[in-house]
Amino acid sequence: MTFGEDVLLERLAELEAVAAEASRYVVAMSGGLDSTVLLHALAKARSRHRKTLVAVHVDHQLQSASADWCDACREFAAELGVDFIAETVSVDLNSGAGLEAAAREARYCALSGHVETGDWLLSAHHRNDQAETLLLNLMRGSGPAGLAGITAIRPFSRGWLARPLLGVSRAELLDYADRSGLQWIDDPSNIDLEFDRNFLRHDVLPRLETRWPDSVARLARSAALAGEAATLLSELAEIDLQALGARPERLSIDGLRGLSVERQRNVLRHAVRRIGLPAPGASHLSAIVGDLLTAREDAQPLIRWRGAEARRYRDQLYLLPASEADAAVPDEQLVAGDRVKLRAGHGALSLAPGAPVGLSDGVVGSGLHLQYRHGGEEIQPLGQAHTRKLKKLLQEEGIVPWMRDRLPLLYAGQRLVAVADLWIAADAASEPGTAVVWEQRPPIH
Numbered sequence: 001m002t003f004g005e006d007v008l009l010e011r012l013a014e015l016e017a018v019a020a021e022a023s024r025y026v027v028a029m030s031g032g033l034d035s036t037v038l039l040h041a042l043a044k045a046r047s048r049h050r051k052t053l054v055a056v057h058v059d060h061q062l063q064s065a066s067a068d069w070c071d072a073c074r075e076f077a078a079e080l081g082v083d084f085i086a087e088t089v090s091v092d093l094n095s096g097a098g099l100e101a102a103a104r105e106a107r108y109c110a111l112s113g114h115v116e117t118g119d120w121l122l123s124a125h126h127r128n129d130q131a132e133t134l135l136l137n138l139m140r141g142s143g144p145a146g147l148a149g150i151t152a153i154r155p156f157s158r159g160w161l162a163r164p165l166l167g168v169s170r171a172e173l174l175d176y177a178d179r180s181g182l183q184w185i186d187d188p189s190n191i192d193l194e195f196d197r198n199f200l201r202h203d204v205l206p207r208l209e210t211r212w213p214d215s216v217a218r219l220a221r222s223a224a225l226a227g228e229a230a231t232l233l234s235e236l237a238e239i240d241l242q243a244l245g246a247r248p249e250r251l252s253i254d255g256l257r258g259l260s261v262e263r264q265r266n267v268l269r270h271a272v273r274r275i276g277l278p279a280p281g282a283s284h285l286s287a288i289v290g291d292l293l294t295a296r297e298d299a300q301p302l303i304r305w306r307g308a309e310a311r312r313y314r315d316q317l318y319l320l321p322a323s324e325a326d327a328a329v330p331d332e333q334l335v336a337g338d339r340v341k342l343r344a345g346h347g348a349l350s351l352a353p354g355a356p357v358g359l360s361d362g363v364v365g366s367g368l369h370l371q372y373r374h375g376g377e378e379i380q381p382l383g384q385a386h387t388r389k390l391k392k393l394l395q396e397e398g399i400v401p402w403m404r405d406r407l408p409l410l411y412a413g414q415r416l417v418a419v420a421d422l423w424i425a426a427d428a429a430s431e432p433g434t435a436v437v438w439e440q441r442p443p444i445h
Contacts, residue, residue, distance in 0.1 A: 004041065005041050018153050019120070022120035024051055026119050026121045028058075028121060029056060034125070037165075053082045053083065055077045056114050057069075057073040058087045058110050073086075091106050100195060112157040121156055126169065126170055127166060130166055131223075132200045132201055133150050134220075136196060143230075147230075234270060237269070244267065249319050250317070250443050253317055264289050268288060277321065280305050284303055292311075311400070313401060320345070350436075354434075355434065355435035356431060357435075358430065360434075363412050369412075373404065379419060380425060380427070381426065397445070400443065400445065420441075424436070
């Protein structure tokens with residue numbers, strides 16, 4: 001196959017069957033061969049696709065010549081008549097994720113800010129990248145989802161992330177660049193064999209191709225087949241998730257026990273993806289299935305992995321963002337219309353006047369302060385005849401133990417007048433009144 005504008009437009013049309021037609025094409029422009037070819041071909045075909053083009057270059061500040069690369073990308077975009085945006089990021093070298101992963105995270109975070117509603121962010125990953133990704137994930141012991149490699153199109157930010165060159169080999173991109181007289185940037189880090197991807201690219205794949213000349217195409221085909229298997233597993237997991245209650249962050253223990261171990265693992269992976277948490281490793285999945293699901297009903301087991309955790313309470317399995325050390329107790333005044341961000345993963349609290357029942361104007365007007373439990377709190381909830389210990393109320397309500405000390409409490413002076421959005425004090429209530437609203441509330445039952 002000879003790559004050109006026709007091939008590119010055909011692939012973009014195929015991707016439109018999955019996603020709505022793009023409002024704009026935002027090109028991730030590194031300045032290397034791949035993105036240079038992609039931007040050039042898109043610019044040449046502009047009269048046919050009729051989309052506004054924007055090139056975004058992200059400077060990771062990891063190379064001494066990175067500022068020069070940015071200038072070269074700006075000049076190339078100007079030659080093509082394409083709008084250009086430059087972003088500079090700082091890569092967290094101490095994240096524990098590795099340099100490549102940390103740079104990728106910083107890059108996509110920067111790119112997401114330039115994707116408006118309906119835009120497609122176009123990345124120039126090609127068939128050789130797909131083959132490398134399959135081999136990398138194979139060495140990591142990945143399952144079908146990992147072996148499916150790079151996804152051709154998926155939701156991203158307010159639009160979509162599309163990779164229209166996945167079916168094109170690097171040799172075909174080189175041929176296009178030579179025919180078009182293009183120049184591009186060669187990042188010296190791309191030949192550093194300390195990086196696993198570079199080792200595969202420069203050492204392993206060339207050896208494979210001496211034996212099997214079509215290795216890259218075969219690996220890409222295997223990735224496509226693994227993708228089909230991953231899709232079927234995802235569909236099965238969604239069926240199981242619906243049967244378990246359709247809430248990925250809270251799953252029925254009894255329902256999970258009714259599935260085979262393989263389906264338990266499958267639905268757990270799927271639920272974690274649905275929530276947007278980091279994927280658990282095989283050892284963590286084994287611990288959840290082998291230890292957490294079989295624990296006593298009154299036990300409170302905890303399985304943690306980077307960025308996430310699994311807990312059990314009564315007959316429910318909870319999948320949650322990793323708990324962070326408790327922050328200092330806030331000491332800021334709330335007034336109607338305020339919105340206060342709570343601890344990481346716990347949403348925000350606000351006051352909404354005009355509710356049928358809520359806090360009285362006098363209480364709100366006196367100034368409210370947000371605190372957390374210290375122990376010994378008491379409140380007479382609206383509708384109840386007596387003052388109650390908060391500890392007892394939380395137990396009766398079935399609030400999960402790990403959230404009992406993290407519920408936002410509202411005080412008027414020294415008096416507890418509201419417990420999150422669960423209870424308001426009888427002597428602080430009015431009809432109508434100001435409601436306590438807990439946005440993006442984590443699972444508490």
